[in-house]
Amino acid sequence: MSLVIHNLHARVSGGQEILRGLNLEIQKGSVHAIMGPNGSGKSTLSKVISGHPDYEVTSGEVLLDGVNVLAMEPDARARAGLFLAFQYPVEIPGVSNANFIRAALQARLKDGEELDAVDYYGDLYKEMDKLEIPRTFTSRSVNEGFSGGEKKRNEVLQMAMLKPAYAILDETDSGLDIDALKIVAAGVNALRSPSVGMLVITHYQRLLDYITPDVVHVLVGGRIVRSAGPELAYELESKGYDWIKDALTEDVHSEELAAV
Amino acid sequence: MSTEVISQIDVDRTRGDFSYPEQHTFDAGTGLSHATVDYIAEVKQEPDWIREFRHKALDVFLSKPMPTHWASKDLENIVFDNIRYYLANSQRPTRSWDEVPDDVKRTFERLGIPEQERKFLAGVEAQFDSEAVYSNMKKALGDEGVIFVGSTEGLKEHPEIFRKWFGKVIPTGDNKFSALNSAVFSGGSFIYVPPGVKVKHPLQAYFRINAENFGQFERTLIIADEGSEVMYMEGCTAPKFETATLHSAVVELVAMKGAKIQYVTVQNWSANVFNLVTKRAIAHEEAEVKWIDCNIGSRLTMKYPGVVLKGRKARGEVLSIALANNGQHQDTGAKMIHAADETTSNVISKSISIGHGRSTYRGQVYIPRHLKGCKNNTECDALLINSTSRTDTYPAITVRGSRNSVQHEASVSQVSAEQIFYMQQRGLSEAQAMSLSVNGFVNDLVREFPMEYSVELKRLIDLEMEDSVG
Ligand SMILES: Nc1ncnc2c1ncn2[C@@H]1O[C@H](COP(=O)(O)OP(=O)(O)OP(=O)(O)O)[C@@H](O)[C@H]1O
Ligand SMILES: [Mg+2]
Numbered sequence: 001m002s003l004v005i006h007n008l009h010a011r012v013s014g015g016q017e018i019l020r021g022l023n024l025e026i027q028k029g030s031v032h033a034i035m036g037p038n039g040s041g042k043s044t045l046s047k048v049i050s051g052h053p054d055y056e057v058t059s060g061e062v063l064l065d066g067v068n069v070l071a072m073e074p075d076a077r078a079r080a081g082l083f084l085a086f087q088y089p090v091e092i093p094g095v096s097n098a099n100f101i102r103a104a105l106q107a108r109l110k111d112g113e114e115l116d117a118v119d120y121y122g123d124l125y126k127e128m129d130k131l132e133i134p135r136t137f138t139s140r141s142v143n144e145g146f147s148g149g150e151k152k153r154n155e156v157l158q159m160a161m162l163k164p165a166y167a168i169l170d171e172t173d174s175g176l177d178i179d180a181l182k183i184v185a186a187g188v189n190a191l192r193s194p195s196v197g198m199l200v201i202t203h204y205q206r207l208l209d210y211i212t213p214d215v216v217h218v219l220v221g222g223r224i225v226r227s228a229g230p231e232l233a234y235e236l237e238s239k240g241y242d243w244i245k246d247a248l249t250e251d252v253h254s255e256e257l258a259a260v
Numbered sequence: 261m262s263t264e265v266i267s268q269i270d271v272d273r274t275r276g277d278f279s280y281p282e283q284h285t286f287d288a289g290t291g292l293s294h295a296t297v298d299y300i301a302e303v304k305q306e307p308d309w310i311r312e313f314r315h316k317a318l319d320v321f322l323s324k325p326m327p328t329h330w331a332s333k334d335l336e337n338i339v340f341d342n343i344r345y346y347l348a349n350s351q352r353p354t355r356s357w358d359e360v361p362d363d364v365k366r367t368f369e370r371l372g373i374p375e376q377e378r379k380f381l382a383g384v385e386a387q388f389d390s391e392a393v394y395s396n397m398k399k400a401l402g403d404e405g406v407i408f409v410g411s412t413e414g415l416k417e418h419p420e421i422f423r424k425w426f427g428k429v430i431p432t433g434d435n436k437f438s439a440l441n442s443a444v445f446s447g448g449s450f451i452y453v454p455p456g457v458k459v460k461h462p463l464q465a466y467f468r469i470n471a472e473n474f475g476q477f478e479r480t481l482i483i484a485d486e487g488s489e490v491m492y493m494e495g496c497t498a499p500k501f502e503t504a505t506l507h508s509a510v511v512e513l514v515a516m517k518g519a520k521i522q523y524v525t526v527q528n529w530s531a532n533v534f535n536l537v538t539k540r541a542i543a544h545e546e547a548e549v550k551w552i553d554c555n556i557g558s559r560l561t562m563k564y565p566g567v568v569l570k571g572r573k574a575r576g577e578v579l580s581i582a583l584a585n586n587g588q589h590q591d592t593g594a595k596m597i598h599a600a601d602e603t604t605s606n607v608i609s610k611s612i613s614i615g616h617g618r619s620t621y622r623g624q625v626y627i628p629r630h631l632k633g634c635k636n637n638t639e640c641d642a643l644l645i646n647s648t649s650r651t652d653t654y655p656a657i658t659v660r661g662s663r664n665s666v667q668h669e670a671s672v673s674q675v676s677a678e679q680i681f682y683m684q685q686r687g688l689s690e691a692q693a694m695s696l697s698v699n700g701f702v703n704d705l706v707r708e709f710p711m712e713y714s715v716e717l718k719r720l721i722d723l724e725m726e727d728s729v730g
Contacts, residue, residue, distance in 0.1 A: 050685050053677060074684040075693075083685075090682040093673065094700025103696055104686040141700070158686065 001028040001065050003049075003082075003166045003197055008060035010048045017058070018044045020222035026166065029194040033208055034201045035233065036219035037241050042201045043087050045219070046168045050084045051077050064166065079108055081165030085155035085172045087201075091143040097154065098124060098138035101161050108162075127160040131187050148175035156187045167191070168199045173207040185210030205237040218244055284389075288346035290473070294318060297443055300346050304412055304446065309423075317432045317442030324436040332589055334560050338534055343475045343506055345444045346390045353385070353395040353410055364388050371497060373466050380712055381493075382461035383408045387447040387478060388468050397463070405454040408463050411479045414450025421452050425483055429512035429568070430540050437536040437562075441477045441510040448478030448509065453488040453519075462491040462524070462710065467507075469498035469533070475506040482512070484519035484547075491522040493713065500530035504559065507533055513541035513549060517571065520548045524713055528720055529558035531587060537563045540595070543603075545571030552709055553580040555590050556720050564622060566595030569603035569634075576605040579709075581702050583721065584617030584649075585728050593622035593654075594638075598664075602633040609640045610702050613649035614694070614728045621653045629660035640670045643701045645694060645728075646677075673701075691725040698725065 003026045010019040018041045026032050036042050048055045049062055051074035062069050069077045092100065101124065106115045124138065131153050143151050152172050159167055169188065173181055188211055192198070200211060208216070208230060216232040217224045218241070225244060226232065236244075288299045297318050301311040326335050354360055357374050368374060368386050377384040383397030385408070392410040401408070407418060414422050432442040449465045469476050484490050498505055507529065515521045521541065529535055535558040541549040551565035567576025582590035596605035611619035625636045636659070642651040651672060659666050675697045683693035698721050699706075706714045 052681055073689070074681060075687055075689050078685050078687040086682065086685075090676075090678050092679055092683065092697065092700065094703055095696050096700075100683075100686070100696065103688055103692065104683075107687040107689070107692060162686065 002026055003065075003199075004061070004063040005045075005049065006061045006063070008045075008048065008062065009058045010044065010055050010060075011058060012054055013056045018055075018222050019048060022060070022219075022223055024199075024217065024224060026197040026199055028165065028197045030214045031192065031198045031200060031211060033213035033216045033233065034199060034219050034224075035203065035216065035236055040219050041222040042219055043170055044222075046084050046087075046170045046199075046201065049168065050074055050082055075107070078162075083159050083162055083164030083167040085152075085159055085167065085169040087170040087174070089143045089146075089151040089155055091141070091145075093141050093144050095142050096139050097142050100142045101158060104158070104162060124161065127157055130160070130190065131157055132183055133157060149177060149180045152176055153180065153184060153187075156184050160187060160191060163191075165195065166197045166199070168201070170201045171203065172200075173202055173204060181207065182210065205233040208233045220245060284347045284349055284471075286346065286348040286351075286390075288344065290344050291341045292318070292343070292345055292444070296345050300444060300446060303346070303348075304351065306415070307419075310415065313427065313432075314443050317439050318444075320433045321436060321439035321443055324433070324439060326436060331562060332560055332591060334589065335534075338504060338506060342473055342503070344471065344473055345475050345477070346446060347471050347474060348389060348391040348446070350391065350393070351412070353392040353413075355394075355396050357394060360386075360394050364393050367468060367470065368394070368466065371466065371468070371495075376464070376712070380461060381464045382459055383463040385410060385449050385465040386468070387465065387476075389471050389474060389476065390446045392447055398461075401459060404457050406457060406459060407450065407452040409450050411448040411450050411481065412446065414481065418450070418452065421483060422450060422481065425512065425514050426481055427512075429514060429542050430510055430538050434538060437508045438510050438538040441479060441508050441538070444475070445477045445479035445510065447476070448480040448511075449482070449492070450480070451482040451490065451492065453484045453490045455486040455516075456488060457485075458489040459491070462493045462712075464493045464495070467494060467496040469496075469505055469507065472501045473503055473505070475508065478509045480509065480511040482521060482523070483514045484516060484521050486516045487518040488516075489520040491524065491710070493524040493526065493710075495526045495528070497528050498530050498533055501532050503532065505533045507535045507537070509537045509539075511537070511539040515541060515543045515547035515549050515574075517545045518547060519544070520550075522550045522552065523565075524552040524710065526554060526713060526716055526720070527558070527561075528556050529561075531557060531559055531585075533558045535561040535563065537561075539563065539565040541565075541567045541576070543567050543569050543571065543574035543576055545600075546573045547571060548575045548577075550577040550579070551594075552713070553578065553592070554717055555580070555582040555592055556724055557585075558588060558590075560589045560591065562591045564593040564595050564624070566597065566624075567605065568597045568599060569605065570599050572600045573602045574600060575603070578607045578609070579705055580609045581705065581717070582609070582611045582619050583698070583724055584611065584613045584619045585724055586615035586617055589618045589620070591620040591622065593620075593624070595624045596626070596636060598625075598627040598631060598634045598636070601631050603631075604635040606636070607638045608705055610643070610705055611641075611651060612643045612645065612698050612701065613651050614645045615649065618650045620651070621655070623655040623657070625655075625657045625659070625666065627659045627661070627664045627666070631661065632663035634664040636666045638666070638668045641701070642670075642672045643675065643698065644672065645675045645697070689729075691722075691729045694728065695722045695725040
């Protein structure tokens with residue numbers, strides 16, 4: 001049981017290629033981290049996996065427990081168990097947070113089944129308490145006027161409520177203060193289980209002190225260029241990305257030489 | 261189309277888009293002339309003054325140009341010669357559902373009307389094409405002197421009240437379509453509430469177009485006498501025919517001193533209907549008139565409910581929602597004519613345009629110089645779902661004198677692709693995501709609506725969104 005990304009090529013519809021042959025496999029029960037320079041394609045990867053209409057997949061596969069999701073609508077992918085905590089959560093005026101999450105849960109039920117309101121609010125309050133989100137946030141419009149950190153907590157709240165099989169967290173730590181980081185990390189850790197696979201995109205090794213990954217990948221230029229254990233994050237923290245990029249050019253050179 | 265009895269849920273799916281074979285005892289034929297008017301007056305055995313009223317109105321209709329200099333050119337596509345102006349089976353509505361002819365009863369059962377009557381209504385009138393087939397009111401209300409009948413019955417049995425107010429709020433020549441209605445009207449409701457009587461539950465009328473190439477021209481007159489209160493709800497549907505159908509009603513309300521009238525419209529026309537309706541109220545001293553108007557469906561709707569604030573401290577309100585889906589144009593608004601001191605009016609309009617749908621808001625607020633202490637608040641909010649939608653706002657606010665105040669706000673917002681994607685990523689379908697946004701947009705307004713109505717409205721919005729994503 002895993003989320004498999006195989007030789008994925010994708011571009012902005014009609015534009016330049018952003019993902020250029022990306023391979024990744026996230027087993028259920030494991031946590032993978034992706035780090036990489038700005039603009040390397042991390043968010044694009046998360047959006048392509050979840051079916052954002054701006055992107056066109058030109059080749060490759062994304063398999064969710066063996067099912068190719070690329071032909072599915074974004075909402076069908078979500079209901080199949082995929083969750084994305086957005087780097088930039090979207091504001092939805094007029095739709096209250098509580099109603100939104102409730103509608104999302106309701107959408108997962110069979111026709112004619114009705115979500116039990118009492119149970120729902122019980123669960124919602126429990127998860128909000130864990131994330132130290134005040135009750136007033138149930139009636140506020142989704143993300144509207146939320147601070148950067150509040151938006152990120154709200155993403156984790158939704159994840160906790162929707163209980164995905166695979167979750168991608170795109171820079172959920174960015175914009176969080178130290179205390180919030182601990183709270184959010186605790187929230188994420190609480191969801192770690194043998195039945196959940198996670199992909200954590202981050203720029204900071206700090207997050208990985210709280211959410212210890214099984215594997216750390218480096219994404220550069222639309223490809224995974226290095227994968228190793230958690231120690232790789234420390235190396236990146238101290239050395240930056242240049243050494244990898246340099247090593248990469250050498251690789252390319254040697255490939256070119258080999259081709260000659 | 262299947263004619264078997266289907267459950268309520270199936271009714272939801274087909275949203276009134278079904279019809280049963282027609283058979284009419286009374287049929288004025290196709291096209292419009294003085295002979296058509298004579299036929300209608302004849303069949304309905306009307307007094308001479310009404311017959312004359314109709315003939316004059318027809319002349320006014322024929323002499324008036326189409327208002328295409330300001331309104332949609334689509335009006336030119338109405339072929340008046342192809343329309344049937346009067347279709348009915350009987351001249352008398354029954355008082356019990358059992359006596360309603362089977363096929364007609366089936367129609368209303370599919371639309372859930374008898375059930376609603378049992379649940380929460382004080383009275384129901386059901387109109388099928390030109391005439392009411394069913395009309396009934398709780399006995400207790402009758403005992404209090406409340407009258408709730410069709411316009412034909414009102415005219416015959418309560419001429420003294422009927423004649424006093426009929427055509428007084430909206431003169432025949434108000435516009436081309438009020439003239440048309442005045443020439444060929446039939447059906448609609450006549451309501452009189454005696455002084456001090458407060459009708460607790462809503463009275464409801466249901467207008468159903470069943471025949472193709474048909475024009476429905478109901479005429480409603482509601483008089484709330486001093487200190488009385490009444491709420492009237494109307495619902496409308498039609499099957500989806502290939503050819504255009506015309507619905508052109510005239511609704512006149514009179515709220516006497518201290519009376520309150522709430523008029524609620526749940527309109528769900530199919531996309532072939534031209535819906536050209538004139539609605540106006542007169543509010544006397546300290547009276548309150550509230551129009552709650554929701555326009556979903558139709559090909560072109562032109563409707564600007566108004567209140568003439570005639571007595572001191574009268575209040576007028578229009579709360580409207582218009583939803584223009586692909587191929588539809590909702591041209592709606594409000595008119596507030598202040599004619600006494602300390603009168604207040606409030607207009608809140610929310611429009612939603614989807615795909616190629618188009619919404620237009622036209623408002624008219626008039627406060628003359630000699631008045632003092634008048635207030636108007638106008639709020640127009642438009643929501644666009646995808647970039648090809650179009651919305652226009654024409655708020656004409658004429659306020660003279662310095663002793664009156666107005667406030668006007670307008671906003672346009674978009675449901676972006678990013679918002680839809682975000683919601684889809686949480687598992688909502690595109691239609692559900694749009695519904696949620698639309699419901700969110702109209703939510704603060706819907707909170708003011710009667711409960712049964714908000715539920716119905718939400719359901720209609722969901723259906724319309726499903727349609728729009730195909
Ligand atoms: N919709 C789009 N239209 C045009 N360019 C895009 C679009 N989406 C992504 N790009 C481009 O693709 C590249 C990768 O963007 P992406 O957002 O995936 O980077 P990232 O790795 O998430 O960066 P960051 O660390 O800054 O969040 C960038 O150069 C970006 O400008
Ligand atoms: Mg990013």
